[in-house]
Amino acid sequence: MNILSVASEVYPLIKTGGLADVAGALPLALEPLGINTRTLLPGYPAVLAKLGNTDVLLHMPDLLGEPATVLSARHEGLDLLILDAPTLYNRPGGPYVDSDGRDFADNWKRFAALSLAGARIAQGALDDWRPDLVHVHDWQAALVPVYMRYDEKPEIPSLITIHNIAFQGQFSADILPDLGLPEHALWEALEYYGTLAFLKGGIATAHAISTVSPSYAEEILDPHFGMGMEGLIASRANDLFGIVNGIDTAVWNPDDDGLLASSYSTATLRKRVANREALTRHFGLDDDAAPIFCVISRLTWQKGMDVLAEVADDLVAAGGKLVILGSGDPALEEALQASAHRHPGRIGMVMGYNEPLSHLMQAGADAILIPSRFEPCGLTQLYGLRYGCVPVVSRTGGLNDTVIDANAAALAAKAATGIQFAPVTVAGLRQAVRRAIRLFDDKKLWYQIQKQGMKADVSWTASAQRYVDVYNRLLGKG
Template structure:
């Protein structure tokens, strides 16, 4: 089966979040299930800099007003189609934001162009290759199925994956003529959304199947609390809605071989974590004692529950724990966490910024990772924690709920518990979870059981890829 994947970011070329991990890892694992994937992405400077010997496969003299070229290249096991359109993508800043952190004002045109190019490839414009199915990711690629509907691509099914419904690609109605869609596309069953143009909304209306990155999140986005205004549209697609949990690259994230980890270990050699624990204490200037080290590796935002972490930091220390934080985000939260570290030298350490090697070492040396997200479509850090024996303490939401088995009496007795869940996401809820963790930590046999069971969890892409391959096959066989 041949699949065209369309994404605004792909690891390891360009990444701002979990979207890149999925679009980079899924195609590689799908090969084991007989799926050949070509991935279309924008030719940002970071992408153009690393690709080698690309081949020109297609030219667009006028892609929504600008020239563009599709280049094909293989990169680290990925078959890539790079949309080289300097007027759209060759600019400073990131994929979506300028150097000052503001949205590019023409983001609508930049990603409509990506979607239009994808629809042309879906229609067979790429010489010698035509996909059996198109898989689009988030609002930046969601117009692909809209173009496929209004400029028909016969019998070609499409799948839209929502990685985070908070990002919807909503623009003023004045941009509609620039999309070059027929007038009747600006309608309730098209891309019109309360008088505006909704990219994600249009994709929800036109894709043959919709997936999210966990079963719980699929249920949550049907509610006003999590649906962000689109719950009504999603409810009309409930029979076509699928929740499929993300995986992680278990070769990159492997405590037995990870080059960043000072002392390698596995489920039967957990004592080797002690050297990594000492390295964490040294980096964050912590007292070198047996108190449990709780870690946070996160964007420091309200959505991630970091205000609650800042508010309970003093109490974690009072309860006998230590806390280390790695991340960046809202200035007020950064300041609050740094202030807590100043109040508790040797017990709290904070590093502002993101440090990929340190994130690996923290998973390998800390005792537990706290993930108190108010909503979390899937989440990856809890999967890394499971893999590394860093016990996850998570909010009962989204993918956190689907991937961490709470250490309640029944789960402990059955020896299937892998972490601690809490709800609601409040200071009281988090402190109760921390107290439970401290209680379990005091019983080394019980704590080791939690670590080992978590490390046995299958967090690879295999199960996810199998489900995607089955979904693809069902859509293609129906001749959608």
């Protein structure tokens, strides 16, 4: 089976979030199952620099008025198609924002062009390869099924994966003529409360829809989580699937991780203490036996960081320590930095993102706090499970699907892998932290929870098979 995957970012070439991890890992997990995937992504400068040699497959002299070329390359096992359109992608900044952090004014055109190129390839623009199915990710690629729907050429089956419904690709409806779509496409697929939303178009026209966890698939049917699209999604409920993400267990492997002070496994869990000591030194914490909580997150309201800022003092008073890695809302950054200044030796903070440090934090902290208000899937709790860093999570989305709460029944069955709490309030998180500290004080019980989490299957194996099942259904084979 040949699959065309279309995404705006793909790890290890370019990454701003979990979308890149999925777009990079899923093709590799599908390959042993007989699925050949080619991934189309924009030719950002960083991508072209990492690829080096490429081959020209297709010239597109007028892609929404811009010259473009489709290049082919292979990189770390990925079969790639690169949309090289210098007027759209060759500029300073990130994939979506300029050097000052502002959205590019022509993002609508940059990602409509990606979608149009994807639609043309899906419909046979390449001489030597044609996909059986196209799998698109988030709003940046959501117009692929729209372009196929409103084209004279036959469309092929399509699947859209929603990684976070909060990001919808909303633009003025005035751009419709520039998209090259008929006027009725606006009312049939794209119109969203007076604007035009790329994601809505994908949800309306793709043959199937998936989200990155079963719980999130249920949540987006509710107005609280559906962000205004719950009615449309409910009308497509028979075509909606929730498939939890996996992680790359070769990159995230505590038994073979060169970024750690000491590797370890479930059989050698006591060697984990060397990472705890290294983490303590890195953040300037007091060297004592108090439990260390870590946070590795964007510092935003969605991630519940305002609640964390309110609970930080209580966490220290209850006998815990806290280390934070992240950046985001300036007000939340300031509030958390103030907590660190109030509690030297008990709270440490590093601004920004640091991949090696994130590995050390998962290997050295005792628990990871994830108080998200909504979380489509989440990856940091999966890393925590893998590394014996017990997840303390809000009961939502993928967090609910991947962490087994340490209630009495789960503890008795030796099935618990973490702590869940709800709602996301100061009282709720405070209680969860105190629960974690009480469990930590029972070293035998804590060790049991750690080991059970480390045994959990957080790989892509089962999820890749779920995607194959959806592909087969779309192709009439299942």
